[in-house]
Amino acid sequence: MTLLRTQQIAWRIIVYALLILMALTFLVPVYMVIITSLKEPSTINLTSSWDLPKELYFESFSQAWEVFKPRLLNSFVLAISATALSALIGSMNGYVLAKWRVPGAKFLFPLMLFGMFIPYQAILIPLFDFMRSIGMYGSLNGLILIHVVYGLPITTLIFRNFYVEIPTELLESASIDGADFFGIYTRIIFPLSIPAFVVVVIWQFTQIWNEFLFAVTMASPDAQPITVGLAQLAGGEAVKWNLPMAGAILAALPTLLVYIVMGRYFIRGLLAGSIKG
Amino acid sequence: MHSRKDRITALIMLLPSLVLLAIFVYGFIGQTVNFSLTDWGGTGAPPPLQENVEKDYIGTQNYKDLMTGFLEFPFRNSLINTFFFTVFFLVGCLLLGFVLAFLIDQKIMGEGVFRTIFLFPMSLSFVVTGTIWRWLLQPKGGINVLPEKITNVTLFDKHIFPEFLRVKVLDSGWMNSREQSWTFMWSEVPKYLTYLGLILFGIWAFNALMAKRWRTLGYIGVGAFGFGLLYVIGFWDKVFLPLQVPAAELQKGYNAALTGIIVAAIWQMSGYVMALFLAGIRGIPEDLREAARVDGCSEWKVYLYIILPGLRPIILSAVIILGHISLKIFDLVFAMAGPDNNQTIVPGILLYTKAFRGNQLASGSAVAVVMLVLVSLVIVPYLWSNLRTESQS
Numbered sequence: 001m002t003l004l005r006t007q008q009i010a011w012r013i014i015v016y017a018l019l020i021l022m023a024l025t026f027l028v029p030v031y032m033v034i035i036t037s038l039k040e041p042s043t044i045n046l047t048s049s050w051d052l053p054k055e056l057y058f059e060s061f062s063q064a065w066e067v068f069k070p071r072l073l074n075s076f077v078l079a080i081s082a083t084a085l086s087a088l089i090g091s092m093n094g095y096v097l098a099k100w101r102v103p104g105a106k107f108l109f110p111l112m113l114f115g116m117f118i119p120y121q122a123i124l125i126p127l128f129d130f131m132r133s134i135g136m137y138g139s140l141n142g143l144i145l146i147h148v149v150y151g152l153p154i155t156t157l158i159f160r161n162f163y164v165e166i167p168t169e170l171l172e173s174a175s176i177d178g179a180d181f182f183g184i185y186t187r188i189i190f191p192l193s194i195p196a197f198v199v200v201v202i203w204q205f206t207q208i209w210n211e212f213l214f215a216v217t218m219a220s221p222d223a224q225p226i227t228v229g230l231a232q233l234a235g236g237e238a239v240k241w242n243l244p245m246a247g248a249i250l251a252a253l254p255t256l257l258v259y260i261v262m263g264r265y266f267i268r269g270l271l272a273g274s275i276k277g
Numbered sequence: 278m279h280s281r282k283d284r285i286t287a288l289i290m291l292l293p294s295l296v297l298l299a300i301f302v303y304g305f306i307g308q309t310v311n312f313s314l315t316d317w318g319g320t321g322a323p324p325p326l327q328e329n330v331e332k333d334y335i336g337t338q339n340y341k342d343l344m345t346g347f348l349e350f351p352f353r354n355s356l357i358n359t360f361f362f363t364v365f366f367l368v369g370c371l372l373l374g375f376v377l378a379f380l381i382d383q384k385i386m387g388e389g390v391f392r393t394i395f396l397f398p399m400s401l402s403f404v405v406t407g408t409i410w411r412w413l414l415q416p417k418g419g420i421n422v423l424p425e426k427i428t429n430v431t432l433f434d435k436h437i438f439p440e441f442l443r444v445k446v447l448d449s450g451w452m453n454s455r456e457q458s459w460t461f462m463w464s465e466v467p468k469y470l471t472y473l474g475l476i477l478f479g480i481w482a483f484n485a486l487m488a489k490r491w492r493t494l495g496y497i498g499v500g501a502f503g504f505g506l507l508y509v510i511g512f513w514d515k516v517f518l519p520l521q522v523p524a525a526e527l528q529k530g531y532n533a534a535l536t537g538i539i540v541a542a543i544w545q546m547s548g549y550v551m552a553l554f555l556a557g558i559r560g561i562p563e564d565l566r567e568a569a570r571v572d573g574c575s576e577w578k579v580y581l582y583i584i585l586p587g588l589r590p591i592i593l594s595a596v597i598i599l600g601h602i603s604l605k606i607f608d609l610v611f612a613m614a615g616p617d618n619n620q621t622i623v624p625g626i627l628l629y630t631k632a633f634r635g636n637q638l639a640s641g642s643a644v645a646v647v648m649l650v651l652v653s654l655v656i657v658p659y660l661w662s663n664l665r666t667e668s669q670s
Contacts, residue, residue: 011576015383022377023394026544029409032419036412046418050426093294100287108295110660115302117656119605121628122649123305125312125642128632130305149301152294181283181290210402212608213625217633227404231612234408241412252405259400263393266400267552 037061037245044241057242064246070222071229072250074140075209078225079254082147083204087197089148090155094196095189097156098163099171100181109160116153120213131218138220146218147208155200158269162196163189195265202262203269206255226251306649309642313339317639332639339643345518352644353463355622357529359651362539362623363603369543370599371592374550379580381551382558392555396548403545407612410541414451414613421447451537452614452621460530467513474504534620538613545609546602550595557591558584597659604652624648 036044040057097105127146128137136142166189174184212227219228230251234244259266314337318330343352377395381388398406413419428443429436436443450456461469478501485493507513561584569579607625614621616630624644632641 012383015380015385018376019380019385019391022380023391026394026398026548028423029413029544032413033409046415047422049412049415049418050423089294092290096287096291100284102288102291106664110664111303112295112298113660114656115298117601117652117660118302118306119601119625119645119648119652121605121607121625122309122645122652123301124628125632125638125645126305126308127301129308149297152298156294180280181286206400210404212402212404212611213629216611217629227402227608230408231404231608234411234612235615244408245412248405248408252401255400255402256397259397260393263396267396270399270549270552271556 033245033248036241037249039242041240041242060242060246061250064243064250067233067243068226068229068247068250071224071226074219074223075225075227076254078140078143078147079205079208082144082151082208083201085144085148086151086155086204087200090152090200091159091190091193091197092185093152093156094159094161094163095185097160098166099168099184099189112153113157114153115150116157120150124213124217128217137218138223140219140223143214143219143223143225146214147211151204151208155204158200158203159193159196162193166192198262198265199269202258202265206258206266209255309645309649312639312642313646315639317637317642339640340647342640343643343647344516349640351619351622351627352624353529354532354619355624355627356647358532358535358621359604359606359623361531362535362542362606363600365535365539366542366546366603367596367599369539370547370550371595373543373547374554374595377547377551378554378558381555392552395551398545399549399552401545403606403608404612406541406545407609410537410544411452411613414537416448416450416453420451421449449533449536452534452618454533454536455620456533457528457530458533460528463527463529464514464518466529467508467518470513471505471508475501478504532620534614534618538610538621541613542603542606542609546599550599553591553595554588557588561587593659597655600655601652604655605648624651 032049035052036049037060038056038058039053040055041060043054096102097109102108131137131142131146136145170188171184174188179187209225210227211225212231215225215228216231219225230244230247233247312332314334315332316335316338317332343349381391381395385391415421424444425446428438431437478497482494482497482501485491485497566579566583569583570576574582605625606623607629610621610623610626611629616626616634624647628641628644628648631637631644
């Protein structure tokens with residue numbers, strides 16, 4: 001009995017030791033970003049890169065803020081409007097697909113889902129052509145349109161799977177009370193969908209905020225979001241690393257905050273994106 | 278509730294999305310395929326970036342050039358890189374994700390804290406991750422000096438670690454590295470692909486045999502035979518091997534420059550696999566595990582015989598999600614190695630430099646089609662089987 005007990009304690013010590021070691025390893029980049037962003041540029045060199053800053057230097061953040069302000073604003077406008085639109089449309093689609101008989105839905109739905117897995121490179125060149133022909137190439141509105149359209153598959157999927165669980169009897173009783181298609185949506189479906197909206201909004205916001213391919217190919221300089229600005233700043237030769245690191249923190253903060261505050265829903269979005277049906 | 282008017286309203290509400298997706302997904306894919314068969318103003322005016330460029334059909338010439346053309350070696354390198362990247366990224370994420378899920382599942386204190394730490398990289402942009410890791414992987418700093426720093430820590434001027442544990446500064450060039458290992462010749466690729474295909478056929482046949490599905494087994498046999506025959510009659514050599522290229526250019530292998538990018542990608546995505554596994558593990562009834570323990574199974578055996586088999590569908594999901602991410606990877610490579618690094622080139626980067634820098638839009642379209650085919654090979658069977666299980670339930 002005592003042997004078993006010792007074994008158990010030893011096992012727990014190993015588990016915790018491994019967990020703490022792993023956690024520290026995962027946090028190494030975080031440590032590096034923070035200390036580098038707080039160093040005075042002339043004190044940053046490769047040999048002392050792991051040392052704590054001698055004096056805290058906050059100017060990198062105000063500099064990065066100056067450089068990135070227009071791009072951050074673009075990112076906010078882009079992420080908020082594209083998220084709202086794709087969530088609303090996705091909710092309507094999900095409602096129709098879950099509760100109304102749509103001819104051929106069995107085939108339409110997977111055909112829609114395919115759109116969220118394709119490499120966007122496969123549509124990039126015709127998209128470039130198309131956006132140019134309708135005069136939206138390079139504009140922020142064009143980028144919003146692109147994100148709304150390619151966001152539809154995942155938002156539709158999450159809402160549809162959520163609405164399937166709502167008992168149809170509930171809808172029927174509303175229907176007997178005289179509610180039509182929109183009446184059922186506004187009175188029953190929409191009020192019940194808050195949890196699904198939270199999942200979808202968090203998912204779409206992080207995806208769109210973090211997106212880079214469309215951002216770097218479809219936006220002219222004044223419409224570029226933060227990811228492009230960061231890649232350009234860090235991609236230059238002989239960069240002083242305090243600025244890219246401060247920029248990385250600015251670019252990461254919104255999605256990081258969303259994740260830390262609403263982590264539970266974030267994980268649900270992750271799982272919804274991978275396990276279907 | 279299904280009055281005729283409402284049913285029509287429902288269809289009308291769905292229609293705009295269907296039309297948009299039909300155009301933006303299927304229409305554009307069709308156009309990409311179409312462009313890939315043209316020269317996109319290659320011979321005449323106006324120049325490629327103008328509107329209404331005259332496009333002449335040149336058949337599969339773009340694909341032939343990619344596979345055999347002297348100047349197109351970056352494309353061949355990008356395929357090889359994608360292969361190695363996918364393999365190591367998948368294996369790394371699955372192993373690390375499983376270990377993390379296993380550790381967190383041991384009824385520990387502070388579970389939420391650990392889970393948050395392992396999963397937070399997932400909320401970052403690949404560009405942010407890439408920027409940070411680019412700094413961490415500077416050849417003469419960062420990760421290269423970290424082991425030396427840690428093992429040579431002193432307290433009151435005395436070393437904490439004994440002599441034999443102290444290490445020197447590493448000298449990996451990371452993304453600047455030009456080393457190659459596991460080298461092979463490009464001309465051997467069809468052979469290896471054939472072997473790989475036959476192994477997959479073999480696994481499939483074994484499954485059919487176990488399930489006693491004789492007819493399927495027959496089809497598989499015919500398929501495998503035909504597949505092997507293509508190789509034997511030298512079909513692949515005709516498709517993409519007549520290369521007029523110096524021998525050095527034909528030698529391919531694992532580029533060490535990819536290692537850093539793979540590490541960063543695993544750092545970002547292994548938490549996701551952990552979350553998937555954890556959801557799966559928690560979905561297995563505790564009674565089942567308890568029963569196995571009562572029967573004398575050690576914790577490790579419980580995992581091996583009860584939990585791992587229960588996780589099979591989740592492992593499949595993880596492989597497919599990660600696999601399609603790695604096949605289309607672009608932003609991470611862009612942020613870490615830049616778009617012009619020939620050692621770390623992947624198809625996503627190549628398409629960008631071809632189409633949006635080099636004005637080679639037809640050749641870029643061909644790269645896009647190849648990417649789509651690769652991703653579809655992974656995704657279509659997955660969607661198909663999901664569709665089937667859903668209509669059964």
